[in-house]
Amino acid sequence: MTYFRNDIAAKCGVNAAVVAQLLWDRLIDEAGTEEALERHGCFWSRCSARMMTAELPFLSIHMAKDAVGLLKENGYIRKGCFNDNRFDHTNWYSFTEYGVRIMEVGDE
Numbered sequence: 001m002t003y004f005r006n007d008i009a010a011k012c013g014v015n016a017a018v019v020a021q022l023l024w025d026r027l028i029d030e031a032g033t034e035e036a037l038e039r040h041g042c043f044w045s046r047c048s049a050r051m052m053t054a055e056l057p058f059l060s061i062h063m064a065k066d067a068v069g070l071l072k073e074n075g076y077i078r079k080g081c082f083n084d085n086r087f088d089h090t091n092w093y094s095f096t097e098y099g100v101r102i103m104e105v106g107d108e
Contacts, residue, residue, distance in 0.1 A: 019067040
């Protein structure tokens with residue numbers, strides 16, 4: 001079953017809320033492991049649109065990219081590229097302070 005934050009769904013749509021929950025779960029799971037990357041004072045998780053659609057098969061690649069764009073535009077996440085290989089364009093995602101607050105306690 002897929003869970004998501006209702007307040008994010010109300011602002012950005014269900015797809016964005018589901019993607020936000022996926023990214024949040026990946027960050028929580030990776031915290032304290034070698035996969036965790038800390039840059040600019042926050043933790044980042046590596047995730048491509050193809051990885052998102054593998055976890056969420058009801059989303060197309062374009063739907064996943066649009067959802068990420070909405071989350072970034074509304075100030076929930078940051079997007080970066082910290083790959084060692086210059087030909088690897090997989091994005092890294094981190095939650096903003098506002099995004100962390102929303103994911104932890106909601107929009108109160």
